[in-house]
Amino acid sequence: MYDFFRQNAADIAYEAYFGNDGNDGRNSLWNPVNMPLASAKYQALYKAATPPAGVTTIQDTARGTSVGQVQFSANWGQCTTTCGKVSDNSYVWTATPGSTATVRFNG
Numbered sequence: 087m088y089d090f091f092r093q094n095a096a097d098i099a100y101e102a103y104f105g106n107d108g109n110d111g112r113n114s115l116w117n118p119v120n121m122p123l124a125s126a127k128y129q130a131l132y133k134a135a136t137p138p139a140g141v142t143t144i145q146d147t148a149r150g151t152s153v154g155q156v157q158f159s160a161n162w163g164q165c166t167t168t169c170g171k172v173s174d175n176s177y178v179w180t181a182t183p184g185s186t187a188t189v190r191f192n193g
Contacts, residue, residue, distance in 0.1 A: 087101075088131045088132070101132075103115060103128070115128050115129075142154065142191065142193070144156065144189055144191060146178060146187075151190070152190065153190045153191060153192055154190065154191065155190060156187055156188065156189050156190075157187070157188045157190070158178065158180075158185075158186075158187050158188075159180075159184075159185050159186045159187070160182075160185070161180050161182040161185055162178050162179070162180045162185060162187070163178065163179055163180065164177070164178055165177040165178065165179055
């Protein structure tokens with residue numbers, strides 16, 4: 087899949103992996119790690135490279151209405167219980183139709 091995503095990157099918006107730790111199989115790659123070799127390979131392949139000069143990364147923890155910040159509409163929540171939290175506690179979610187996240191940047 088990684089090779090397919092790279093070859094078709096211009097036509098793909100994002101990639102997501104949904105781990106399943108249910109009774110129909112244990113294939114979680116993170117929190118808990120059920121398949122350590124697959125988890126290590128996935129992380130090695132998808133590890134974010136250092137952005138080239140001139141590229142700015144905007145984290146969703148930088149919240150606000152200024153350039154370099156993310157503004158979330160109402161009804162977004164922090165993931166705190168049944169989902170895997172990322173180390174910087176930045177995992178947010180919403181199930182409200184029409185909710186938005188606005189990223190402001192120059193470029």
